[in-house]
Amino acid sequence: xxxxxxxxxxxxxxxxxxxxxxxxxxxxxxxxxxxxxxxxxxxxxxxxxxxxxxxxxxxxxxxxxxxxxxxxxxxxxxxxxxxxxxxxxxxxxxxxxxxxxxxxxxxxxxxxxxxxxxxxxxxxxxxxxxxxxxxxxxxxxxxxxxxxxxxxxxxxxxxxxxxxxxxxxxxxxxxxxxxxxxxxxxxxxxxxxxxxxxxxxxxxxxxxxxxxxxxxxxxxxxxxxxxxxxxxxxxxxxxxxxxxxxxxxxxx
Amino acid sequence: xxxxxxxxxxxxxxxxxxxxxxxxxxxxxxxxxxxxxxxxxxxxxxxxxxxxxxxxxxxxxxxxxxxxxxxxxxxxxxxxxxxxxxxxxxxxxxxxxxxxxxxxxxxxxxxxxxxxxxxxxxxxxxxxxxxxxxxxxxxxxxxxxxxxxxxxxxxxxxxxxxxxxxxxxxxxxxxxxxxxxxxxxxxxxxxxxxxxxxxxxxxxxxxxxxxxxxxxxxxxxxxxxxxxxxxxxxxxxxxxxxxxxxxxxxxx
Numbered sequence: 001x002x003x004x005x006x007x008x009x010x011x012x013x014x015x016x017x018x019x020x021x022x023x024x025x026x027x028x029x030x031x032x033x034x035x036x037x038x039x040x041x042x043x044x045x046x047x048x049x050x051x052x053x054x055x056x057x058x059x060x061x062x063x064x065x066x067x068x069x070x071x072x073x074x075x076x077x078x079x080x081x082x083x084x085x086x087x088x089x090x091x092x093x094x095x096x097x098x099x100x101x102x103x104x105x106x107x108x109x110x111x112x113x114x115x116x117x118x119x120x121x122x123x124x125x126x127x128x129x130x131x132x133x134x135x136x137x138x139x140x141x142x143x144x145x146x147x148x149x150x151x152x153x154x155x156x157x158x159x160x161x162x163x164x165x166x167x168x169x170x171x172x173x174x175x176x177x178x179x180x181x182x183x184x185x186x187x188x189x190x191x192x193x194x195x196x197x198x199x200x201x202x203x204x205x206x207x208x209x210x211x212x213x214x215x216x217x218x219x220x221x222x223x224x225x226x227x228x229x230x231x232x233x234x235x236x237x238x239x240x241x242x243x244x245x246x247x248x249x250x251x252x
Numbered sequence: 253x254x255x256x257x258x259x260x261x262x263x264x265x266x267x268x269x270x271x272x273x274x275x276x277x278x279x280x281x282x283x284x285x286x287x288x289x290x291x292x293x294x295x296x297x298x299x300x301x302x303x304x305x306x307x308x309x310x311x312x313x314x315x316x317x318x319x320x321x322x323x324x325x326x327x328x329x330x331x332x333x334x335x336x337x338x339x340x341x342x343x344x345x346x347x348x349x350x351x352x353x354x355x356x357x358x359x360x361x362x363x364x365x366x367x368x369x370x371x372x373x374x375x376x377x378x379x380x381x382x383x384x385x386x387x388x389x390x391x392x393x394x395x396x397x398x399x400x401x402x403x404x405x406x407x408x409x410x411x412x413x414x415x416x417x418x419x420x421x422x423x424x425x426x427x428x429x430x431x432x433x434x435x436x437x438x439x440x441x442x443x444x445x446x447x448x449x450x451x452x453x454x455x456x457x458x459x460x461x462x463x464x465x466x467x468x469x470x471x472x473x474x475x476x477x478x479x480x481x482x483x484x485x486x487x488x489x490x491x492x493x494x495x496x497x498x499x500x501x502x503x504x
Contacts, residue, residue, distance in 0.1 A: 077483040081362050084481045088368035091480045095375045095473065110333050116340035123347045124472060128422050167461065170380050209419065213468045220376060220472020221347060228343045229336045231329040 090232070098227045104182040111139075113229065114188055120225035124218035127210030130198065133218050136191040141184070147191070148183035155180070192219060342484070350479045356434040363391075365481065366440055372477035376470035379462030385470050386445040393436070399443070400435035407432070444471060 079087060118135045126132055138144055155178030159168055183189060194215040198206040208214070331339060370387045378384055390396055407430035411420055435441060446467040450458040460466070 078481050079483060081365075084365045085362055085368070087480050088365045088372070088477065091477050092368045092372040092375070095372045095477070098375060098377075100377045100381075110337055113333075113336045113340045116337070116344045120340070120344040120347045123344075123350060125350075125352045125475070128419075128426065129352075166459065167380075170459065170461075174380065207418065207422065209422070213464065216465045216468030217472040217475070220469040220474075221476050222472075223377070223469065224473050224476035225340065225343050225347070228339050229330050231331060 094230070094232050095224060095227050097230065097232070098223065102176065102180075102182060104186045106185050106187060108187050111137075111188075114190070117222060117225040117229075118190065121218045121222035124214065124221050126214035126218070127208065130206065130208040130211070130214070132195040132198065132208035132211035133215045134193040134195060136193065138189040138191060139187065144186075144189055145184055147189060148180055151180055151183060152178050190222070192222075346482070346484050347476060347479050349482065349484070350475065354428065354432075354434060356438045358437050358439060360439050363389075363440075366442070369474060369477040369481075370442065373470045373474035376466065376473050378466035378470070379460065382450065382458065382460040382463070382466070384447040384450065384460035384463040385467045386447060388443040388445065390441040390443060391439065396438075396441055397436055399441060400432055403432055403435060404430050442474070444474075 078084060114137055118137070121135065122131065122133070124131075124133075138147065159171075159178050163171075192215065194211050195208055196211055197208050200206050330336060366389055370389070373387065374383065374385070376383075376385075390399065411423075411430050415423075444467065446463050447460055448463055449460050452458050
């Protein structure tokens with residue numbers, strides 16, 4: 001185990017806290033979404049339309065806001081065919097070197113890099129352009145440690161009770177557990193929150209459609225932006241590939 | 253409208269069909285996940301653990317498979333601090349030029365590029381490394397047109413019935429609707445399926461934990477890989493930014 005710790009270059013543990021705790025509304029208490037007349041039953045589409053956004057409707061009004069939506073310049077030019085092939089190959093090679101490691105380096109990383117990476121994630125598309133994400137960077141060792149304690153407490157309950165035997169068995173081959181030393185080691189933690197809804201300038205509620213999917217897409221772009229910081233070079237050392245990606249996604 | 257059609261360089265319409273139609277099991281018929289004893293109620297975690305994977309448990313057995321999980325080389329080296337800052341800035345600038353356009357160019361793109369982009373998406377992390385995605389590339393004009401018809405039919409019902417007045421109003425300012433000409437125009441469509449579960453070599457069922465989140469993260473990486481094909485240069489032309497990202501995510 002100590003063997004791995006010297007190899008790990010990745011410096012960021014990503015935790016997706018999968019509720020809008022930054023907002024007070026609990027995702028659990030969902031209301032009914034009104035539908036005027038019963039459409040033909042297409043369960044996959046109905047399922048698709050659900051995403052934590054079908055909660056009880058408060059007073060809500062977008063109209064009048066964002067009417068003059070920002071128009072920004074649009075880049076059109078792509079590379080030549082040969083160059084596109086080359087770039088797509090190189091990007092694949094680079095991204096294909098990403099690993100979901102569990103032992104992280106404590107080497108410092110300029111804060112500016114972290115900010116740029118988060119800005120990049122923020123360019124992600126989102127349902128109805130609601131941008132339903134909040135990124136929180138934690139650098140203070142005490143706060144990191146408190147987060148580790150909370151995460152480990154929850155994860156232990158996950159492993160022992162919530163996930164069930166089957167899931168725990170499925171994870172065995174990946175040798176993961178609820179101990180997460182790297183949350184102390186990493187120079188930064190990026191906590192990622194999904195906002196189930198937002199607030200308009202007038203204080204009224206703004207629904208965030210497809211918020212979980214949108215935040216997850218942003219996480220994918222974040223991972224790509226992080227990988228861009230690494231050289232396209234192999235080390236001789238060996239590790240497990242893509243060990244469960246839970247930390248890039250889920251559990252807290 | 254025609255005004256925009258000349259500017260649009262993006263050549264791929266991404267459609268996330270948010271069910272495992274490639275598999276026969278319907279996401280709707282969910283069973284109960286057995287939990288041995290009631291853990292402390294933490295609704296956000298319970299919510300998090302749900303993801304279409306808590307369906308009725310069939311016979312299922314991972315043990316014995318993948319015991320000798322592939323160990324692959326691990327890249328460790330990152331750039332110097334100055335170089336990391338520069339690279340993170342440039343990647344941000346490049347990704348920040350991505351737009352969710354609705355009018356696409358029909359210019360051809362080498363198929364090899366598309367394959368590389370999908371390979372890149374496939375490097376995404378996933379819950380318990382289940383890789384619960386299927387990418388289908390469609391190039392045949394007739395099939396593209398059939399897909400357009402199906403999508404438009406569903407989207408019309410979405411707009412008129414399923415989504416409700418509030419949602420439709422929220423989309424108004426983005427001027428989207430259910431007409432999707434670009435599904436005919438684009439040289440390729442990449443259909444993205446989430447697999448709610450898979451099959452082991454022995455035919456038994458393999459649960460795909462966090463499948464929707466995993467596929468969405470892969471979509472984020474796919475979008476990044478596509479954007480890498482574009483030059484870091486502005487055109488003078490103007491379009492709406494991030495018009496609803498539904499097509500990178502949801503509706504079919």
